[in-house]
Amino acid sequence: MQTTSATAEATLLDPDMEVYRYDEQIVRMFVLATAIWGVVGMLVGALIALQIPFWEANLGPYLTFGRLRPLHTNAVIFAFAGNAIFAAIYYSTQRLCKARMAFDSLSKFHFWGWQAIIVSAAITLPLGITTSKEYAELEWPIDLAIAVVWVVFAVNFFATLNNRREKHMYVALWFYIATIVTIAVLHIGNSLAIPISLTKSYPIYAGVQDALVQWWYGHNAVAFFLTTPFLGLMYYFLPKAAERPVFSYRLSIVHFWSLVFLYIWAGPHHLNYTAVPEWAATLGMVFSVMLWMPSWGGMINGLFTLRGAWHKLRDSVVLKMFVIGITFYGMSTFEGPLLSVKTVNALSHYTDWTIGHVHAGAMGWNGFMTFGMIYWLMPKLWRTPLWSDRLANTHFWIGTIGMLLYVMSMYSAGVTQGLMWRAFDSAGNLLYPDFMETMIQIVPMYWVRLVGGTMYLVGAILMLYNMYRTIKTAPKELPDPAFTTPKEVTA
């Protein structure tokens, strides 16, 4: 129980009662970092979206497409989605364990360490310091720093689990555990490299092996950075916001274990028809198709949790955002297995279809789950109502429409270009032998994408502004909430 009244004040002083307080400052910090880096990362996204149809926007050497693309992906994945994950974990773990984070100092180290890593990424990538391996572009000194911060996070997290006053481990915690363990394994496995200088290294793997290790990592970065922690987030925040219990506990067990087991195998679907051995690609394809089931298990568990609560959607921007998020999780995990099928991949690979798939997942699932969580957390963390519900609603609509424009234009561009690449005339010659012909055709789609992406970005800026105004009305003092529990229980 939260102690705000005078009687509660008395329990706090009761010698038979143990008092514990949650660290909310750390959650506030992660929430702010999420929103700020989100805007930065999407701004870079909008810039690179402009640079493809309008080459004049390449301001060389530092602000060219090739150098900024990884900055966009790193900023939105590790800074935006990353800080969102940490906010979710620090908020919900303390509550699910009925325990404060074990070490405040480690929490702070984690926060500042992670922000320092992001800043160093924002500096080194435009300078051209990169390994060029997708989602693992940062050079080895930063990789080492990531490993250190991650271990600190893990120690803090597991120590908190160890201190927990609630015996039962809620399913959200399982997803967090899977995330923390697997990301550590993946990051270390993929980053093994031999340094040349502080800013340059060569991977210990070469060619085909490097490709397989990279996509073992790359695919599972999607799985264990953009999927499992967000499922944990969903399992905690959705029932809270809907004030309904999770639909099926059994389903959550089944889909958790099948996801965790199956995901790792699927990496080679990024390498269909390349020089990797045939069996590897086929294995990846089979496991990807199997992944459809447990993924939809998560979606169904999420959507069905809202049974009997759908009417709440009208007034709750939080729930609306969660519903869009979960729906797009369902869409992208249906599309993913489809893209893994070799005949489909033959068309989609190397085209904007992949980009459409990525952003349906990233903007739809990761973005909207994050926005929903932030709108839910704001009043709780700053103890004042959200400054403007209307503005939040505007964010919802502009974000949804923007994302749809983005995704639809990329599907259309991807399929069009894929078909043009493979078209032959009746004499058996390529119908479009000039590559640029297939590009010029889809340039209008790039402009639509830019409009959609900009709308989505504006939505995120509105959220940041709403947060700023909310924080301005917050009370000066925000003491950590205190809770009490009888002493013998924990003894």
Add this chain to the structure above:
Amino acid sequence: MVFTVLVTISVLIGGAVELIPMFLVDENVPRISTVTPFTPLELTGRDIYIREGCVGCHSQMVRPFRHELERYGTYGRAGETIYERPFLWGSKRTGPDLSRVGGKYPDLWHVRHFENPRSTSPRSLMPPYAWLLTSEMDLDNLDTKLARLKSIGTPYSDAEIANAQASARQQAEAMATGIEASGGPSGLADKEVIAVIAFLQRLGQDVRAAGLTAEAQP
């Protein structure tokens, strides 16, 4: 804690099944006798290619479909990638595949193309890379690079390592002279653009030398 261990195990099983055979396959990757390590200059160019993020727009892996073979050349073989650290296959073609671009154009074409892609490909959307024509290439670490690569398996000889810088300069000098002779700008011998062009001109040549065509088995 038991739970954590279980998670770790289930994650490792999949990873192991996928990756371990791959390392065993190392021996089984069909070797192609004409595939040799990059020359020091090409390696320098490759590192610039990495620095500029060309891989974000260009793939280097032709798939075995008729339309790709027609457009680019023969498909990618495992055996030709054994010295690629990192691999640069890419995942998105905003520009064409480059794995068979070696020998497609004269050196001068590339110089013009980097300076202003519109001068060679009027409708191009590729960004200009004019600074490659003016910034000097950095050869300082070159012997270290070769030595470290050797330590993880790329067969450079000790002489090659010792002469890395000199060899790079020599190859660059010859290319720059050729470019000037064909009516191009002078003074490019120590510029980054030469290294990148050397790298691009190498792409696909080993497979070509082996006589591997679309029909031939890898």
